[in-house]
Each structure stands twice: as structure tokens, then as C-alpha cells.
Amino acid sequence: MTPILFLDYAGIAVFAATGALAASRKQMDIIGFVFFAAFTGVGGGTVRDLILDVPVFWVVNHDYLLICAVTAILVYFTAHLFESRYRLLLWLDAMGLAAYCVFGAWKAMMVTGSPVIAVVMGMITASFGGILRDLLAGEPSVLLRPEIYITAALAGAGVYTGLHLMGLPLMAAALPGVAAAFLIRAGALKFGWSFPPYKAKPGRRPEDIP
Numbered sequence: 001m002t003p004i005l006f007l008d009y010a011g012i013a014v015f016a017a018t019g020a021l022a023a024s025r026k027q028m029d030i031i032g033f034v035f036f037a038a039f040t041g042v043g044g045g046t047v048r049d050l051i052l053d054v055p056v057f058w059v060v061n062h063d064y065l066l067i068c069a070v071t072a073i074l075v076y077f078t079a080h081l082f083e084s085r086y087r088l089l090l091w092l093d094a095m096g097l098a099a100y101c102v103f104g105a106w107k108a109m110m111v112t113g114s115p116v117i118a119v120v121m122g123m124i125t126a127s128f129g130g131i132l133r134d135l136l137a138g139e140p141s142v143l144l145r146p147e148i149y150i151t152a153a154l155a156g157a158g159v160y161t162g163l164h165l166m167g168l169p170l171m172a173a174a175l176p177g178v179a180a181a182f183l184i185r186a187g188a189l190k191f192g193w194s195f196p197p198y199k200a201k202p203g204r205r206p207e208d209i210p
Helices: 003-025 030-052 063-081 085-112 115-137 150-165 170-191
Strands: none
Touching: 003 030, 003 063, 003 085, 003 115, 003 170, 030 063, 030 085, 030 115, 085 115, 085 150, 085 170, 115 150, 150 170
16 A cells, blocks of 8 residues: 555545544434445545546545445444543544645646645545535534634645645655644644634624625
8 A cells, every 4th residue: 555545545534433423423323324434534535536527536446435334333333432522523533634635635736737726625625524524413513613624724735735846755745744734733623723703893793794
């Protein structure tokens, strides 16, 4: 297995675990676990491949679905061991985001050769699985939390893409990208890093703005 393929599999497995944890919070049966895991695990990559107009990765290689299924079954039998499953979900999501933003940027760069598209596809690959998971589970979206999220994916994809353009070998560019994304997201979870929110003019409620 090549290192970049390992990033792909790792991102799939970690995001699948977050989907299965969401199913555990809803007290679903094992089929629900597998469905949530697969939906979350392949969601971001599916959107990426459809936009890039390339064969959808899990249709070409069904090993990705097997990874999701095995991960779901493992979580089904172990989720009860964790006291705060939502907190674990957020940290696993951070790990998946870090791996997948770099892999998405790498794949887009290979397909298009455009650094701008690479960064955008890295962000989409890393974030859409979690967005779809929260939508399906009826949970508050990770995007609506105050901490930095999308920015971490953009930073990781940007670091990888920049180092790639400088001519660094694949993993020498990929690992700093993974580290940058994870550290930013970890700091957001640990210390509440966030950007200043938009505020309406005094005396006006947000829902009153046309």
C-alpha cells in the first residue's frame, strides 16, 4: 500500500467511525450503523469525484465499502465503552479531516493540475462527509459550531499544495499538510479557536434582516 493510499483508507475508516458513533447516539441497530458509516465515510469523496467528473472511487474499488462495514461493526460492539461519544466523534472527525483534506487536494491536483481546484477539492473532500452525517442524524452540524472547521481543511490542503508546487516529494508535502489541518482543528476543539462572528446592528435581531 502506498502512503497516499493509506491516507485515503485512514480518512475513510475514521469518518466511517464517526458515522457509526452518530448511529450509536441514536441507538440504531447494526444495519443502521453500517449505513451511517458508509454514508459518512464515502460522502466527501463521492462529491469530489462527481465534481471532478471521474469514476466514483468506491464504485471502482469496493474495498472502501468493506472498510466502512468493518469499522461500523467494531464501533457497534465498542461504542458503549466510551463515556462521551460526541466528544470522541469530534476528535475522530478532526483526524479524518486532516487525512482527507490532503488526499482530496492530491487527487484534484493529479486530475486538473490546478492548485486552486486542489485546495477547494481538499476542503470539500474533508468536510462533506461530516456535513452529510450530521444532516442524516439530525445533529447540529459541525459547521454551526463556533470553533474553526473549514479553515483547518483549507489550511491542510493549502500547505500540501504549496509544498507540492515547490517540488517536495509526495509524503514530504503531505505530512505537513495533515499536521497543519489536525493541529488547527485540535486547537479549535481544545481552546475554542474561532473567528469573530457576524453581528447585526444594535437593536436589530438577525431574523429581522431582509
